Amino acid sequence: MPLIQVKDLYKIYQMGNTEVRALDGVSLSIEKNEYVSIMGPSGSGKSTLMNLLGCLDTPSSGDFYMDGINVATMTDNELAHIRNKKIGFVFQTFNLLPKSTSLRNVELPLIYNGEVKAQFRKDLAMKALNRVNLGDRVGHKPNELSGGQRQRVAIARALVNDPAIILADEPTGNLDSKTGEEIMALFDDLHALGNTIILVTHEEYIAEHAQRIVRLLDGKIAVDELTKKKKK
Amino acid sequence: MGGFFWENMRIALSELWGHKTRSILTATGIVIGIIAVSLMSTLINGVDGLFENSMKFLGRGNLYVDKWPWFGDEDWWTLRNRPRIELDMAEDIEERSTYAIAVAAQRGRSADLSYKEYSSEGIFINGVSANYPDVSTIDVEFGRFFTGSEDRTGAQVIILGSDVAKALFPFEDPIDKEIFVGSSRFRVIGVLAEMGKFLGTFSQDAQVIIPIKTFNKIFHGPWGMRRITVKVPEEHIEDAKEELRGIVRVLRGQKPEEKDNFAINQQKAFRQQYQGIKLAIGGTGLVITALSLLVGGIGIANIMFVSVKERTREIGVRKALGATRGKILGQFLIESMLITASGGIVGLLVSTLASLAINKFLFPASMSFGVAFMAIALSATVGLIAGLAPARKGSLLDPIEALRYE
Numbered sequence: 291m292p293l294i295q296v297k298d299l300y301k302i303y304q305m306g307n308t309e310v311r312a313l314d315g316v317s318l319s320i321e322k323n324e325y326v327s328i329m330g331p332s333g334s335g336k337s338t339l340m341n342l343l344g345c346l347d348t349p350s351s352g353d354f355y356m357d358g359i360n361v362a363t364m365t366d367n368e369l370a371h372i373r374n375k376k377i378g379f380v381f382q383t384f385n386l387l388p389k390s391t392s393l394r395n396v397e398l399p400l401i402y403n404g405e406v407k408a409q410f411r412k413d414l415a416m417k418a419l420n421r422v423n424l425g426d427r428v429g430h431k432p433n434e435l436s437g438g439q440r441q442r443v444a445i446a447r448a449l450v451n452d453p454a455i456i457l458a459d460e461p462t463g464n465l466d467s468k469t470g471e472e473i474m475a476l477f478d479d480l481h482a483l484g485n486t487i488i489l490v491t492h493e494e495y496i497a498e499h500a501q502r503i504v505r506l507l508d509g510k511i512a513v514d515e516l517t518k519k520k521k522k
Numbered sequence: 523m524g525g526f527f528w529e530n531m532r533i534a535l536s537e538l539w540g541h542k543t544r545s546i547l548t549a550t551g552i553v554i555g556i557i558a559v560s561l562m563s564t565l566i567n568g569v570d571g572l573f574e575n576s577m578k579f580l581g582r583g584n585l586y587v588d589k590w591p592w593f594g595d596e597d598w599w600t601l602r603n604r605p606r607i608e609l610d611m612a613e614d615i616e617e618r619s620t621y622a623i624a625v626a627a628q629r630g631r632s633a634d635l636s637y638k639e640y641s642s643e644g645i646f647i648n649g650v651s652a653n654y655p656d657v658s659t660i661d662v663e664f665g666r667f668f669t670g671s672e673d674r675t676g677a678q679v680i681i682l683g684s685d686v687a688k689a690l691f692p693f694e695d696p697i698d699k700e701i702f703v704g705s706s707r708f709r710v711i712g713v714l715a716e717m718g719k720f721l722g723t724f725s726q727d728a729q730v731i732i733p734i735k736t737f738n739k740i741f742h743g744p745w746g747m748r749r750i751t752v753k754v755p756e757e758h759i760e761d762a763k764e765e766l767r768g769i770v771r772v773l774r775g776q777k778p779e780e781k782d783n784f785a786i787n788q789q790k791a792f793r794q795q796y797q798g799i800k801l802a803i804g805g806t807g808l809v810i811t812a813l814s815l816l817v818g819g820i821g822i823a824n825i826m827f828v829s830v831k832e833r834t835r836e837i838g839v840r841k842a843l844g845a846t847r848g849k850i851l852g853q854f855l856i857e858s859m860l861i862t863a864s865g866g867i868v869g870l871l872v873s874t875l876a877s878l879a880i881n882k883f884l885f886p887a888s889m890s891f892g893v894a895f896m897a898i899a900l901s902a903t904v905g906l907i908a909g910l911a912p913a914r915k916g917s918l919l920d921p922i923e924a925l926r927y928e
Contacts, residue, residue: 341922344842346841346842346921346922346925347922366846366847367846367847367848370841370844370845370846370847371844371846373841373842373843373844374843374844375844379842379843381925385835385838385839385842385925386839387836387839389536389537389540390536398840398843399843399844401526401529402840402843402844402845402846402849403844447843451844
């Protein structure tokens, strides 16, 4: 069974009298330890698909299995639980809590986890920060860190609950190209260590880091191809 | 869940700390509200205590036969023309009443006292029968009360109230000294224990007591108060009052159709009068002070709405990382309750100090544990209610929208 299996996924919005089909019958499966880029112009349904894959939203119809569980029909609270346990988000704008230190930011998913006792949280958060080479920045607040460092904190936060997938939405969009390359190198490492990574981007050279590119157009999958990296 | 409580406390504390000025200003509304409510309750308690203390002077089982009713709206001229109370009725009442435990006659007026170079003017001279201690709460601290035979023979003996004793005898033992009441010579045989004021006005300690026969001998004329006090069992006081009314009417030869030309007073009248005033003033006071708390609560609700709005993005992040609605709700509720509870504690401290000052300079008042508990509980409840709508709004935010919020 694939890690993610999506079948005939529709997301339809009613805008006045017109029906907008943001997703118009998408079927897709992603295996464990795959490295996938999702691409497409704006309005292609890229963001909608990402929101669904991130369990931030539910489809109008269709099936969505994650790790064997159908999440398409879940309630808000069940989705929150899935997001906490199964998904590690990395955002374009980092989305760190500005008043909290790196350590506190990374601890946050553990706090909502509910199964990790308080005395283990700090160790787990430290371990995640060390993995992104920020062991010496634990007490810093986001405004004391560079853009690249902030994104590393966000990646540590995504890793800390040991999620099934890491979902990165334009992770280099707010970074200069050199820093962007460093962050992408980090994703490549994480993939090599066995993580499953889904990357949403509109930059071809970023998407090339993945093994597979899914191209969306008008709410449908237009192309689903392997990259040179995989072919090699 | 317990872990969340502390986590939320931590978030709330750092949030409030991060907006110090705003938090202090917001909490000030609650501080003022709690000061108002708790001081008001403390004052009402204090007045209550004062009242109950005064009521001790009027025994619960006492009926007072007077010319004037204590309260009422009868025509002043009618009351004025009533015959004065004939004190020799006391014996007849004692004989005829089935309920009476003791019946004491009493006259009173004011006069000037002097001893050597010391003098006290306008002191209340209480002329009573020898069984007066049975119907009152006086307590002879030094010396003794007068005897029945001293009363019958009109002996010139006197018992001093504690303030009078202090004024006339600052350095000497008053017992067996001779003092002047007007121009008559009296021998001091006793000093009363301190009693305090009746309802904060008439000092029970600024009186002297002499035998009623002696009083009649010295003071002529119709002036001054005359009263017969009848002590009855407290549980039969209403029946005893009816019986007493009948006895006095018969003694006075009143015709059946005539209205009573006397009044029978009792402590209950004071109590009813007081309850009415207390309800009116206390009730109004509490409503007004509660309004100030309400205003404080509205301030909290307002600032919480602002806080939720400002932190839309944060709510989005928290939800993306797995916070459920309940957890977001709890976070904001704890925050608003923390503001109001701290406001409540500060308010309580201020009003405790204020009540200490009132106790020292005005009248007995003290912050009871009940009032303190109520103040804290009330402020936390205000926080809970004021935070409910903003917290609910935050908890229902769509994470996608919230993450996109700039």
